[in-house]
Amino acid sequence: MEIDYRGLSCPEPVIRTKKAIKDNPQTVEVLVDQRAPLENVSRYLRAMKYDVSVQEESGQWRISATK
């Protein structure tokens, strides 16, 4: 599952991420373009026991999370 939260400001991406992983998917990819969402989406996914890796792509970040 890939979700695009580019343009959304803190805290919307992390709250939408919470909803998006409600059904406990094995993998999820989140696109963000601001620092605060990058950090709190990653933090939330880690807290939800996902392994999180981040790739920077010209001022945007792809957060990949796997259970």
Added chain:
Amino acid sequence: MKIAKEKRNLAIAGALIGIIAVVLVLLGNPKNMGFCIACFVRDIAGGLKFHSAGVVQYVRPEIIGLVLGSFLISVLTKEFNARGGSSPVLRFCIGAMVMIGCLAFLGCPFRMILRLSAGDLNALIGLLGFASGVGAGSFFLSKGFSLGRTRAQAPLEGCAISLVNIILFVLVIAVPSLFAFSTSGPGSMHAPMVVSLCAGLVVGLLAQRTRMCMAGGFRDLYLLKDGTLICGFIAIFVFALIMNLATGSFKLGFTGQPVAHNAHIWNFLGMAVCGLGCTMLGGCPLRQLILAGEGNSDSAITVLGLLTGAAISHNFGLAGAAGAVADGAGLKTQGKVAVILCLLILVAIACIKTFAEKKED
């Protein structure tokens, strides 16, 4: 591990900020007002003659320092990011209402913690109101509230608010006669200008690096069961408390508290307005200043809304008067009406942006 590191950094930054705040009071700032974004923006509005309340006029260098501290560190770390365009007019209006709520209580969430750390129990009532307001805002967020997406902007748009602050500071130093300076009251009490500016720069840097936010602390706790951001809040409280106890500034009670009143309902509702508004904006007044420095023009317009709200508050007699209610302090009728109207308007905006408007995605 990473989560623990973020908490540790916030705790260290909070501790430093708590200490700096009490030191600023020792160096001349009004009591329990080492930092207060609402009070200081109100003083700047007075200094610029946007309102004529003679006791609260001073161009506070702390605010200029906060914006520029964030600007400088975000440029150095390549985090400066010019963006905006997410409901700027609504943000301006919400910013103004947040300020009206703060000035009814006599302080922003930051000063609320500092007041609490000096034993002012009115701030505890304010804290309950603030937590309730953030709770209401969190409800709307969980139901899909959004002010819309931001877009990349030209660098000059992102720098504009920082440039305005630089020009303001240069003018204050070079041509002070342009501005109003209180000769009595809180506006006349201040630490030396250079110290205030440096304190602002340091706190701006710390707040930018840690993303410290008073509204975000409660919001994350409610919605995500995440206590990271609230660590900063707690550390400021604990270290300011230690400093206040050590310097004999701690005095527990509701009455006789500096620059405060004991109109409980209005302390509660004022901070409820602030909490709800801040949650809709995505951050407390401190965070708005920091984001503005980082190039976020939505936050810059919010800061201008705060400034306008301060002028409205004093031009129309909406702000709380310090002292005991028994002696006629607290809010005048128009202040009470304004707080209730702000609360109703914020709830209306939140409802429309949550339930009525068709979502872009």
